[in-house]
Amino acid sequence: MSASALSTFVIANVAAAAEPEAPADDTPGKEIVVTGTHVIRDGYEAPTPTTVVTVEQFQQQTSSQVIDFLTTLPAFSGNVTPSNSTESIDNGTAGVSSVNLRNLGATRTLVLIDGQRAAPSTIDGRVDIGSIPQQLIQRIDVVTGGASAAYGSDAVAGVVNFVLDTRYTGIGGEFSGGITNYGENANYNASLTAGTAFAGGRGHVIVSGQASHQEGIPIVDRPWNAHGRVFLTNPAYGTGPGQSRDVPQRLLLDEVGPARASRGGIIVSGPLKGIAFGEGGTPYQYNYGDLVSGDLMQGGEWREQNYNLTDGKSLEPKMSMRNLFARLSYDLTDSIHVFGQWAWSDNRYSSRAYGYQDNGGITVPVTNAFLDETIRDLAIANDLTTLTMGSSNQDMGFVHTDNKRVSNRFVFGLNGDFDALGANWTWSAYYQKGITRNTERSINNRVEDKFAQALDSVRDPGTGAIICRSTLTNPNDGCVAYNPFGVNVNSPTQLDYILDDGYRFQKFTQDVVAGSLQGEPFSTWAGPVSIAAGVEHRAEKSTGHSSDLDLQRAFYAGNYQPTIGEFKVTEGFLETVVPLARGTRFLESLDLNAAVRATQYSDAGYVTTWKAGLTWTPISDLTIRVSRSRDIRAPNISEVFNAGTSSLGTVVDSAPGPNFGATVQVTGINRGNPDLTPEKADTTGIGVVFRPSFFRGFQASVDYWNIDIKNVIANISTQQIVDLCVQGNADLCAAINPGTSDVGHLIAGSLHNVINRQPFNLARQNARGIDFEVSYATAVPSVFSSSGATLRVRGLASHYIRNYFESGVSVPTDSAGENAGNGPPSWRWQASATYDAEPLSLTLAARGISAGKYNNAWIECETGCPVSVSPNITVNNNHIPGAIYFDFSASYALLASEDGRRSAEVFLNIKNITNKDPAIVGLSGVYLEDWQTNPTLYDAEGRVFRLGVRFHL
Incomplete structure (x- = not known):
C-alpha cells in the first residue's frame, strides 16, 4: 500500500477544500492513506507536496480520458496525449497517454497503481494510463517531488498513483456522449461496474467493464489554421x-x-x-x-x-478503448487477507501522420x-x-499510423497484521505480472x-x-x-507498387515480487517512531519482430526495428518517521521523515537513493516543510537495446563547399547504448502551508522546488552531429552516411542521407519553480431549497523559473517560458468554483498559460539588429500569446440513496465555453502539414459538449 496518513493531503496541496471521502482497502479498520511515503502514522504531515485528484473532479471534464484532465493541472507540462502524438510514428508512441511532471520527460515520472509499479506500454518505459481501469479510479495522488527512495527508479520528477476502489459495492455505470461545436469527433463512453460481499462479509468480488470510442478529426478545417x-x-x-x-x-x-x-x-x-x-x-x-x-x-x-490548409495531419485521432477488470478478495483469518485481480485493456488508435513533401x-x-x-x-x-x-506528391496521400495496444495485468497478494515487541505491525506482499502487446503499423508508406x-x-x-x-x-x-x-x-495500380504497409509487433513483460512491513516499535517523548521496510525484485523484458521492409529501412517513415532486451533489479528500502518535538512553544510539532534504498541493476550497476524531510508546525495555523532527496532514473530498455528506430528531419549543411547552408533531408537512426549508467538527481523542496484558525475552510500553500539532474541520458541532435563533424570530431563524422565513401558529408539532393544517433550520459538538467494553491469551502444560502448549499473555490498555479539543459556538446538552453514546444510556459494555472445545492451542482473552471517565446535565446528586432550568431538568432517576432479557457459542468440528482448520496444523476460538461481559438504558432521548417498551433499547450478542438447519466444502485 502507498501511504501517509489521511491528514497528509489536508496539509499537502489538497485537491479540494473539503476532504474527499476516503477509499476503503482490504484490511478492516486500517487507516486510509495517501501516496508520499510507506510509513503509516496518525497525524503525520508529509514533507513532500501531494495533490489529490478526486473522481468527482475528473467527472467534470468533457473527455472520458483521464489524461485530458491531468493535462490541465499546472504541475504537468508536456504530457503525451493521443492528440499531440499524431506524428510519433517512428518511435512507436503514437496514441499513448503518458504523464510528464515538471516537463522533465515522461520517463522521469513514476506511475503506480495502488502503490505498485505499473507495467511499461512502450519500448522507452512509458505507461499508457489509458490501460488503467478508469471506471474504478477512486482518486489520483500526484507527488510533486523526488520519491525514488520510497518507490524506486524513475521518480525523479514525482509519482502519479492511481488508487482504485477495491471495495466497490452495488451496481453502477455511466453512459455519455460528446461532440465538438463543429459537429466533429463524435464520441461515447459506456461503463458498468458491480461489486458485492460474500461469505458473511469475509469475501468481496468486483467486476467492471468500459468501452469508449471517438471518431476523430482527420483534417483541421479551422480559420486559425489558415494563416500560413x-x-x-x-x-x-x-x-x-x-x-x-x-x-x-x-x-x-x-x-x-x-x-x-x-x-x-x-x-x-x-x-x-x-x-x-x-x-x-x-x-x-x-x-x-x-x-x-x-x-x-x-x-x-x-x-x-500549403498542406495544412486542406490536408495536414489529424487534429484528433480515431480511437477505441475497452477495459475489463475483476477482483476477488477474502479474509483467511481476522488478520490475514488474500486477493487476486486481473485488468485487461485494448486500445486502438489511427490518424494521419505525414505527407510526402x-x-x-x-x-x-x-x-x-x-x-x-x-x-x-x-x-x-x-x-x-x-x-x-x-x-508534395498529392497522389500518394498521407502516411497513416494504426496502433493496437493490448495489456494484461495480474496481481496476487497477501496483507495483514500481527503483534510483536509491544507493537502492532502491518505487512503486505504481492506478485505482479504485466504483459503488453503492441502492434504498430504504418499505412500507405512509401x-x-x-x-x-x-x-x-x-x-x-x-x-x-x-x-x-x-x-x-x-x-x-x-x-x-x-x-x-x-x-x-x-492509378491505384501505380500507387500500390510504391506504397506498402509496415509493422512492428512488440511484447513487454514485467514481473514484480515485493513485500513490506510497517510498525511503531517504540516511542520518544514526542510520540511513537514509525518504521517501514521492504524488498522488491523486478524483471522487465522486450521482444518483437518487424516486417522485412521495416528491417531493411526501406520506408519513407517508420522503419520499425524490434527492440530485444531485458534487465533485472533487486532493491530494499528502510523508511522512518521520528517525532522530534510536540506541544511546546513554537514547536507544536516537529517530525523527521527519512528513507534510504539500495538498488542493484543487472545492466546499470548499484546505486543508493535517499531522502530526508522535516515538517515543522510552530503554531497550529502554520506548517513549514523542507525536503532533500537523491533520486535516480536507470536507462530503460529502449535506451540500452534500441535496434535503430528512425525519424525524418532536416539539417543545415554547415560544411564549407557548394552545399553550405542548404537544408538537407535526413533520416535519423536512434540506437541504444549498453554503456549507459543511471541518472542522478538532487531534489530540494521548501514549502509553507497556512490554515488560519480564524478563517475556517481556508488554506493556502506555497512550495519551491529545485531538481538538479546529472548524467542525463539524452541524444544529441542530428544538427549537432553535423556541426561537430565539421569542427573535426571524427567519431561523429562516422555517424553520417555510415559505410559510404563520402563518410562525414551529406549528399545534396539525396533522399537517403542517414545519421546514426545514440544516447549518452550527458552533462546536466535543472528545473526549478514555485507551486501555489489556495482553497476555500463555506456554507452559503441555497437558491433551490432551505437546506443550504456549499461553495468550494480552489486555485492552483505553477511558476516555472528554469528548465535548463546542458548537453556538453552545445550551448546550454533554458526553455522555461517557451510556448512553441513542450515549454514549459512561465505560468500554468487552474481555478474553479463549485456550488453544491442538492439536487443541483454547478462548476465554473478557468485554466490558462502565460504568454511566451519561440526560443529564449533568440533576439527580437526589426532594425539595428546585432549580428546573428547561433543560438542568439535575430528574428522579427519572438512572441506567442498566452490563453485563458473557461469550462462549465452541471449535474442534477435524479435519485438519492438513504444516506443522502446521489444514486443517479444527469450531467452536462462544456469545455472551452467561449469557443476560443488557440494561439497561432508559426512553423519552423519546410514540412507544412503541421497545425498552426501547439496542441500540447493550447486547446485546438474548440468548444466541446458532453452529456450523460451516471448511476450507483
Whole structure:
C-alpha cells in the first residue's frame, strides 16, 4: 500500500477544500492513506507536496480520458496525449497517454497503481494510463517531488498513483456522449461496474467493464489554421550585395508556402525552373510570390500549395478503448487477507501522420515517358538530361499510423497484521505480472527504392506502353511506372507498387515480487517512531519482430526495428518517521521523515537513493516543510537495446563547399547504448502551508522546488552531429552516411542521407519553480431549497523559473517560458468554483498559460539588429500569446440513496465555453502539414459538449 496518513493531503496541496471521502482497502479498520511515503502514522504531515485528484473532479471534464484532465493541472507540462502524438510514428508512441511532471520527460515520472509499479506500454518505459481501469479510479495522488527512495527508479520528477476502489459495492455505470461545436469527433463512453460481499462479509468480488470510442478529426478545417505562418530565412540578411546584418536573420510571416514543392511537382532549378504540373498533368508557370527564401516563399500560390490548409495531419485521432477488470478478495483469518485481480485493456488508435513533401530532392530523366512533350523539347533544347524537381506528391496521400495496444495485468497478494515487541505491525506482499502487446503499423508508406525505380519510365519498344526502365532488362520485376507530373495522374495500380504497409509487433513483460512491513516499535517523548521496510525484485523484458521492409529501412517513415532486451533489479528500502518535538512553544510539532534504498541493476550497476524531510508546525495555523532527496532514473530498455528506430528531419549543411547552408533531408537512426549508467538527481523542496484558525475552510500553500539532474541520458541532435563533424570530431563524422565513401558529408539532393544517433550520459538538467494553491469551502444560502448549499473555490498555479539543459556538446538552453514546444510556459494555472445545492451542482473552471517565446535565446528586432550568431538568432517576432479557457459542468440528482448520496444523476460538461481559438504558432521548417498551433499547450478542438447519466444502485 502507498501511504501517509489521511491528514497528509489536508496539509499537502489538497485537491479540494473539503476532504474527499476516503477509499476503503482490504484490511478492516486500517487507516486510509495517501501516496508520499510507506510509513503509516496518525497525524503525520508529509514533507513532500501531494495533490489529490478526486473522481468527482475528473467527472467534470468533457473527455472520458483521464489524461485530458491531468493535462490541465499546472504541475504537468508536456504530457503525451493521443492528440499531440499524431506524428510519433517512428518511435512507436503514437496514441499513448503518458504523464510528464515538471516537463522533465515522461520517463522521469513514476506511475503506480495502488502503490505498485505499473507495467511499461512502450519500448522507452512509458505507461499508457489509458490501460488503467478508469471506471474504478477512486482518486489520483500526484507527488510533486523526488520519491525514488520510497518507490524506486524513475521518480525523479514525482509519482502519479492511481488508487482504485477495491471495495466497490452495488451496481453502477455511466453512459455519455460528446461532440465538438463543429459537429466533429463524435464520441461515447459506456461503463458498468458491480461489486458485492460474500461469505458473511469475509469475501468481496468486483467486476467492471468500459468501452469508449471517438471518431476523430482527420483534417483541421479551422480559420486559425489558415494563416500560413512560418519562419523563413530573410533574403536581405547577409554580407552580399544589397544585404545587411542589421536586419533579422529569420522572419515570421503569414501566407507562406513551399517554393520547391507543389502538389503535382515543380522543376526547381535550371532554365526550366518554375514549370509546375497541375490537374491531369497540365504544365503551367508557378507563381512564386514576392519573397522567395530557400524552400519557402511568401505569397503567390502559398494557399493552393500549403498542406495544412486542406490536408495536414489529424487534429484528433480515431480511437477505441475497452477495459475489463475483476477482483476477488477474502479474509483467511481476522488478520490475514488474500486477493487476486486481473485488468485487461485494448486500445486502438489511427490518424494521419505525414505527407510526402520532397523539397527539390527528386531527379527525373528527361526521357521519362510521362513528361509532356513540349517540356521535353524545351529540356533537350537546353541540353538537359535530367530535371530536378520538388513535389508534395498529392497522389500518394498521407502516411497513416494504426496502433493496437493490448495489456494484461495480474496481481496476487497477501496483507495483514500481527503483534510483536509491544507493537502492532502491518505487512503486505504481492506478485505482479504485466504483459503488453503492441502492434504498430504504418499505412500507405512509401518504399523509397521502388519509388526511385518507378520514377525512371520509358515506353515499351514493342507495345508502346509506359513501363519502368528496369523492366526492359528484367521483364518480371513487377515494377509499375509512377507519373511525377501532375495531380490525379496515377492509378491505384501505380500507387500500390510504391506504397506498402509496415509493422512492428512488440511484447513487454514485467514481473514484480515485493513485500513490506510497517510498525511503531517504540516511542520518544514526542510520540511513537514509525518504521517501514521492504524488498522488491523486478524483471522487465522486450521482444518483437518487424516486417522485412521495416528491417531493411526501406520506408519513407517508420522503419520499425524490434527492440530485444531485458534487465533485472533487486532493491530494499528502510523508511522512518521520528517525532522530534510536540506541544511546546513554537514547536507544536516537529517530525523527521527519512528513507534510504539500495538498488542493484543487472545492466546499470548499484546505486543508493535517499531522502530526508522535516515538517515543522510552530503554531497550529502554520506548517513549514523542507525536503532533500537523491533520486535516480536507470536507462530503460529502449535506451540500452534500441535496434535503430528512425525519424525524418532536416539539417543545415554547415560544411564549407557548394552545399553550405542548404537544408538537407535526413533520416535519423536512434540506437541504444549498453554503456549507459543511471541518472542522478538532487531534489530540494521548501514549502509553507497556512490554515488560519480564524478563517475556517481556508488554506493556502506555497512550495519551491529545485531538481538538479546529472548524467542525463539524452541524444544529441542530428544538427549537432553535423556541426561537430565539421569542427573535426571524427567519431561523429562516422555517424553520417555510415559505410559510404563520402563518410562525414551529406549528399545534396539525396533522399537517403542517414545519421546514426545514440544516447549518452550527458552533462546536466535543472528545473526549478514555485507551486501555489489556495482553497476555500463555506456554507452559503441555497437558491433551490432551505437546506443550504456549499461553495468550494480552489486555485492552483505553477511558476516555472528554469528548465535548463546542458548537453556538453552545445550551448546550454533554458526553455522555461517557451510556448512553441513542450515549454514549459512561465505560468500554468487552474481555478474553479463549485456550488453544491442538492439536487443541483454547478462548476465554473478557468485554466490558462502565460504568454511566451519561440526560443529564449533568440533576439527580437526589426532594425539595428546585432549580428546573428547561433543560438542568439535575430528574428522579427519572438512572441506567442498566452490563453485563458473557461469550462462549465452541471449535474442534477435524479435519485438519492438513504444516506443522502446521489444514486443517479444527469450531467452536462462544456469545455472551452467561449469557443476560443488557440494561439497561432508559426512553423519552423519546410514540412507544412503541421497545425498552426501547439496542441500540447493550447486547446485546438474548440468548444466541446458532453452529456450523460451516471448511476450507483
